Amino acid sequence: MDYTSLSxxxxxxxxxxxxxxxxxxxxxxxxLDISRxxxxxxxxxxxxxxxxxxxxxxxxxxxxxxxxxxxxxxxELRALFAQILGVDKNEVIIGGNSSLNMxxxxxxxxxxxxxxxxxxxxxxxxxxxxxxxxYDRHFGIxxxxxxxxxxxxxxxxxPNMDLVEQLVSGDDDIKGIxxxxxxxxxxxxxxxxxxxxxxxxxxTAEDFRIFWDNAYVVHDLYEDGDTLANIMSIAKEAGTQDRxxxxxxxxxxxxxxxxxxxxxxSEKNIKDILSHMKYQTIGANKINQYAHLLYLKSAEHxxxxxxxxxxxIRPKFDKFMEVMDEAFGDDSGIASWTxxxxxxxxxxxxxxxxxxxxxxLCKSVGLTITNVGDTYPxxxxxxxxxxxxxxxxxxxxxxxxxxxxLVCCIKVACLTKLSSK
Amino acid sequence: MDYTSLSxxxxxxxxxxxxxxxxxxxxxxxxLDISRxxxxxxxxxxxxxxxxxxxxxxxxxxxxxxxxxxxxxxxELRALFAQILGVDKNEVIIGGNSSLNMxxxxxxxxxxxxxxxxxxxxxxxxxxxxxxxxYDRHFGIxxxxxxxxxxxxxxxxxPNMDLVEQLVSGDDDIKGIxxxxxxxxxxxxxxxxxxxxxxxxxxTAEDFRIFWDNAYVVHDLYEDGDTLANIMSIAKEAGTQDRxxxxxxxxxxxxxxxxxxxxxxSEKNIKDILSHMKYQTIGANKINQYAHLLYLKSAEHxxxxxxxxxxxIRPKFDKFMEVMDEAFGDDSGIASWTxxxxxxxxxxxxxxxxxxxxxxLCKSVGLTITNVGDTYPxxxxxxxxxxxxxxxxxxxxxxxxxxxxLVCCIKVACLTKLSSK
Numbered sequence: 032m033d034y035t036s037l038s039x040x041x042x043x044x045x046x047x048x049x050x051x052x053x054x055x056x057x058x059x060x061x062x063l064d065i066s067r068x069x070x071x072x073x074x075x076x077x078x079x080x081x082x083x084x085x086x087x088x089x090x091x092x093x094x095x096x097x098x099x100x101x102x103x104x105x106x107e108l109r110a111l112f113a114q115i116l117g118v119d120k121n122e123v124i125i126g127g128n129s130s131l132n133m134x135x136x137x138x139x140x141x142x143x144x145x146x147x148x149x150x151x152x153x154x155x156x157x158x159x160x161x162x163x164x165x166y167d168r169h170f171g172i173x174x175x176x177x178x179x180x181x182x183x184x185x186x187x188x189x190p191n192m193d194l195v196e197q198l199v200s201g202d203d204d205i206k207g208i209x210x211x212x213x214x215x216x217x218x219x220x221x222x223x224x225x226x227x228x229x230x231x232x233x234x235t236a237e238d239f240r241i242f243w244d245n246a247y248v249v250h251d252l253y254e255d256g257d258t259l260a261n262i263m264s265i266a267k268e269a270g271t272q273d274r275x276x277x278x279x280x281x282x283x284x285x286x287x288x289x290x291x292x293x294x295x296x297s298e299k300n301i302k303d304i305l306s307h308m309k310y311q312t313i314g315a316n317k318i319n320q321y322a323h324l325l326y327l328k329s330a331e332h333x334x335x336x337x338x339x340x341x342x343x344i345r346p347k348f349d350k351f352m353e354v355m356d357e358a359f360g361d362d363s364g365i366a367s368w369t370x371x372x373x374x375x376x377x378x379x380x381x382x383x384x385x386x387x388x389x390x391x392l393c394k395s396v397g398l399t400i401t402n403v404g405d406t407y408p409x410x411x412x413x414x415x416x417x418x419x420x421x422x423x424x425x426x427x428x429x430x431x432x433x434x435x436x437l438v439c440c441i442k443v444a445c446l447t448k449l450s451s452k
Numbered sequence: 453m454d455y456t457s458l459s460x461x462x463x464x465x466x467x468x469x470x471x472x473x474x475x476x477x478x479x480x481x482x483x484l485d486i487s488r489x490x491x492x493x494x495x496x497x498x499x500x501x502x503x504x505x506x507x508x509x510x511x512x513x514x515x516x517x518x519x520x521x522x523x524x525x526x527x528e529l530r531a532l533f534a535q536i537l538g539v540d541k542n543e544v545i546i547g548g549n550s551s552l553n554m555x556x557x558x559x560x561x562x563x564x565x566x567x568x569x570x571x572x573x574x575x576x577x578x579x580x581x582x583x584x585x586x587y588d589r590h591f592g593i594x595x596x597x598x599x600x601x602x603x604x605x606x607x608x609x610x611p612n613m614d615l616v617e618q619l620v621s622g623d624d625d626i627k628g629i630x631x632x633x634x635x636x637x638x639x640x641x642x643x644x645x646x647x648x649x650x651x652x653x654x655x656t657a658e659d660f661r662i663f664w665d666n667a668y669v670v671h672d673l674y675e676d677g678d679t680l681a682n683i684m685s686i687a688k689e690a691g692t693q694d695r696x697x698x699x700x701x702x703x704x705x706x707x708x709x710x711x712x713x714x715x716x717x718s719e720k721n722i723k724d725i726l727s728h729m730k731y732q733t734i735g736a737n738k739i740n741q742y743a744h745l746l747y748l749k750s751a752e753h754x755x756x757x758x759x760x761x762x763x764x765i766r767p768k769f770d771k772f773m774e775v776m777d778e779a780f781g782d783d784s785g786i787a788s789w790t791x792x793x794x795x796x797x798x799x800x801x802x803x804x805x806x807x808x809x810x811x812x813l814c815k816s817v818g819l820t821i822t823n824v825g826d827t828y829p830x831x832x833x834x835x836x837x838x839x840x841x842x843x844x845x846x847x848x849x850x851x852x853x854x855x856x857x858l859v860c861c862i863k864v865a866c867l868t869k870l871s872s873k
Contacts, residue, residue: 075518080510082739087500097496099488099708127548128737135732139560143574143597153564153574168731176564185694220798287520289739310589310596311556316549318503318710319740 033132033380035190046446053396059395063433068216068375069424070283072075074343078285080162081326085318096317101341102309103301104293105317108324112293115248115330116277117261123295124304127315130280130292134242135172137276137294140307141206142176146238147273152178152206160198160208162190164378164406164417166216169209169244173408180408181205184215185218189226196233203236213259217406218378218421219371221257231266235274243277247374251285252345257372263295271424272297281323283375284336291315291323344375347422347430350365351377354434358442368420377420378406384447386415392440453512455870456785456803466728467867473860476498482818484854488728489796490636490845491704495764499706502747506739517738523730524722525714526738529745530858533714536669536751538682544716545725548736551701551713555663556593558697558715561728562627563597567659568694573627581619581629583611584798585827585838587637590630590665594829601829602626606639610647617654622658625764635668638827638840642678645705652687658693664698670758671704673766677794684716693718702744704796705757712736712744765796768843768851772798775855779863786866797862798841799827803866807836813861814833819854 037045091097096105102108104125110123113120126133142152159173161180173180181198183190189212199205210230212222224229230241243262251257266272275297281290296304327333354371359366365382381389390403402421420437422430458466512518517526524530525546534541549552551795563573566858580594602619604611610633620626631651633643643651651662664683672678687693696718702711715726733831748754773791780787786803802810811824822840825831841858 067517072516072519078518079510082506082510083508085503087504089500089503095496097499097707097710098490098493099703108583129733129735132733139564141558143563146530151574153572171731252845257866282520286518286739288735289518307596310592312550312553314550314709316710316737319737321495434813 032360033364034361037449039450042446042450046443046450049439049442049446053392053443056436056439059397061432061436063397063425063429063436064399064432065421065425065433065437066399066401067424068283068421070287070340071343071379071424071426074340074423075286077339077343078424081285084322084325089238091321096321099313101317102305102312102314104315104321105324108291109293110318111324111330112279112295114246115333116263116279116293116295118263118277118295119298121298123293123321124261124299124301124308124314126290126292126294128280128282128289128319129167130244130246130278130282130294133292133294134169134244134278136311137242137304138172138176138178140304141238141240141284144307146240147299148198149238150232152176156204158202158205160190160195160205161408162208162210163408164217164412164419165209166211167405168246168320169242170408173209182408183208185215185220189215191223192226192229198230199236199239200234205239206236206238207242209242209244211244211246212262213245213257214250214371214374214376216246217373217376217401217417219258219369219374219376221372223246225259227260227262228265230270231271231274232260239274241275243275244282245279248279248443249333250340250375251347251373252341253372255372273299276300281327283340284333285323285326291320344423346427347425348377349428350427351420351422351434354431354438358438365449366441374425375421377422378387379418379420380416381418381441382448383414383416385444385448386418386440388410388444388447389418389437389440392443393436396436396440397437398440400437453781454783454785455866456672458870460871463867463871467871470701470860470863470867472812473487474864477857477860478817480743480818482853482857484818484846484850484857485820485853486842486846486851486858487820487822488591489628489704489842490846491708491761492764492845492847495761495844496707498760498764502743505743505746512742512837514515514610517742518735523726523733525736525737526741526745529712529741530714530813532745532748532751533700536754537666537699537700537714539684539716540719542719543684543722544714545722545729546736547713547715549701549703549710549713549740551665551699551703551710551715551794552589554713554715555590555665555699558663558725559593561725562659562661565728567661568720570659577625579623579626581611581616581626582829583631583636584829585638585833586630587632587665588664588826591829593682603829604629606636606641608641610641610643613647613650616707617650619822620657620660621655627657627659628661630663630665632665632667633683634666635671635792635797636797637667637795638822638838639799640790640795640797642680642793645681649686650684652683652692652695653690660695662696664696666698667699667704669700670754671761671796672758672794673762674793691869694720697721702748704745704761706744706752708768712738712741716720721744765844767848768846769798771848771851772841772843772855775852775859779859786870787862796844798843800839800841801837802862803830803869804837805836806813806862806865806869807833809865810839810858810861811823811866816856817855817857817861817863819857844860
């Protein structure tokens with residue numbers, strides 16, 4: 032049913048019906064949350080054997096991983112991440128528990144010290160390209176450091192590359208672009224090989240950097256997961272390998288907040304980064320790194336671990352599709368959404384001008400969704416259309432209830448809008 | 453024996469004798485290291501039960517410590533550190549594994565964002581007071597950020613406070629002072645109550661901060677350890693509580709590099725810090741925090757754990773005193789040293805102009821000592837007199853050998869100097 036072509040009477044009738052449903056929901060004193068991309072408790076239960084890996088009888092490699100040192104992280108784990116990311120092991124730094132922290136610190140270093148001996152960014156006009164909808168914490172870092180953001184619309188193959196190329200070739204103040212290239216947050220889209228190639232080879236300022244947040248590199252939900260082209264290989268062929276800062280972590284492989292994060296970059300970049308990092312720390316938690324090494328074992332074994340996560344998450348994505356397909360189908364004119372094969376998010380677009388109202392209605396009946404607008408820099412979605420759906424944390428039962436509420440709120444908000452035309 | 457009052461003939465005779473000893477040592481192909489303040493493997497063996505604390509059957513508190521969140525650290529551990537440091541639990545942030553990292557980040561935030569809404573330090577003339585001899589990594593942070601360091605001589609009661617007060621009252625560019633107030637690195641001196649009081653109450657610029665690196669707060673070696681006055685209590689009475697950033701960690705309680713670090717400050721400062729930190733990370737490793745909570749248990753139990761460390765370290769400090777007393781006594785005129793009751797270091801002063809030569813001679817026969825000069829900013833000890841001794845990492849047997857070599861090198865270097873007068 033195409034809601035946008037209904038008669039005024041039909042709209043009023045449906046709206047009145049949905050308002051009744053919403054009122055009934057409101058009476059139930061619900062408290063549901065599909066706002067953040069957090070693993071479900073059941074997923075974490077599956078990771079608990081990690082805590083049995085080390086014990087008082089563990090014999091650690093030399094130089095003693097229990098003592099100070101090894102700034103760049105333990106070599107075996109660098110090698111494992113290198114394999115997963117398709118880079119050389121000397122191109123990897125293993126950090127603490129948070130890739131966000133490594134991204135923030137990378138920007139902070141550029142602000143303070145410049146990149147590879149270049150001018151510090153502090154006090155200068157610095158711009159970043161921000162594919163939208165995108166990840167709020169990327170935007171938050173830019174906003175906090177006073178970096179201007181230029182929005183680039185996401186397409187089904189990645190950011191609009193015509194626009195990206197045009198902008199970076201003509202403006203040396205543009206120093207970076209944020210990318211979540213696989214199962215993008217929130218669209219779930221994986222950049223096409225053409226997009227990756229164009230990003231790696233386009234003409235840019237000398238100290239331009241691609242912040243390649245490969246957060247979902249191993250986070251397939253279906254057997255036929257997406258394939259992301261290896262940007263580092265393409266860049267090396269083109270001689271642009273210094274352009275890429277790649278990040279990932281095990282936050283959604285083992286424990287969020289207690290995993291290990293990594294930064295991968297060219298040897299020139301790694302040398303530059305370590306030349307600053309050595310003043311910041313003597314090294315990250317190598318005992319946790321070693322526990323992860325023994326738990327993750329190999330790239331193949333990581334795939335097995337991720338299959339266990341997928342078995343829990345996949346039904347939730349499927350449930351979303353099922354409920355939304357039934358409620359709206361393909362041609363409702365008021366709601367459309369992505370169909371990711373991995374990652375943690377689904378991007379939902381509702382009738383323009385209705386997203387904030389959907390958020391408000393959901394909240395009014397006890398359903399917390401991602402703050403509407405957060406998928407855009409400064410929280411400003413000019414179309415007021417995009418909503419990020421994070422279905423992973425909630426139980427299957429609660430998710431079904433949450434989705435029914437969401438459907439009702441979308442209908443009420445959009446029908447209200449249509450009725451006022 | 454006062455070496456400085458010996459006859460030229462006697463000096464020549466002793467020098468010739470010591471040169472023979474040194475030559476014999478050189479033949480032995482020794483490789484010893486007393487350069488860094490690292491716990492000995494035997495100490496770390498004693499900490500191994502920490503790795504048995506958590507397992508797949510552990511039930512974590514809510515909100516689920518295994519998942520994202522709790523930026524400021526888990527409440528129980530904040531409370532424990534608050535007790536150890538004598539502050540309120542709301543005045544504590546538990547970070548990752550490294551207090552150095554928290555100090556560096558604190559300076560980096562001040563450079564970028566200023567303190568509590570003040571002007572950023574970037575691009576301005578910023579000066580710090582640096583008690584000397586002091587900790588090389590404090591100096592390294594200042595040097596890296598281009599912060600000018602003004603040396604303040606250490607006295608037996610702490611930094612020369614007359615000089616400190618005079619400088620900070622007249623120069624608003626002075627924004628901080630680095631202090632290791634208990635068992636100072638490298639002197640082992642604990643600041644007197646009068647020193648602590650003067651630091652807390654002196655007249656300073658509005659955004660002046662004391663970087664109170666309380667690294668050795670529980671690191672007594674003898675039962676009658678030093679008592680450090682509670683700077684936060686004194687500051688609260690004086691209304692200067694915003695002046696203090698306090699740091700500590702369990703790097704030398706549990707595992708170096710895999711412990712937990714903390715920052716303690718006034719609620720106003722904590723609020724300011726968290727307002728920036730929230731862009732940097734979603735939170736530190738709470739699983740490691742929880743493991744530490746269960747292992748450390750209480751302030752009383754921490755004392756017991758530290759007694760076990762002391763039992764291993766104390767004989768090494770005693771051995772140093774024994775060897776040096778026998779070799780030089782109180783009136784050699786060429787070597788004097790501190791007698792710390794805790795911490796990880798001893799400060800050794802040799803005849804002026806001879807420290808670098810002692811380092812060179814030690815290295816020539818296979819003994820690595822802390823790089824001479826490192827106890828001063830920019831590596832510049834104008835008197836070329838100070839050497840930091842770090843006796844903890846080496847085995848008792850190796851330490852004895854290392855000290856005999858050190859004694860010989862001191863004698864050769866100083867006698868050579870005296871003979872050239």
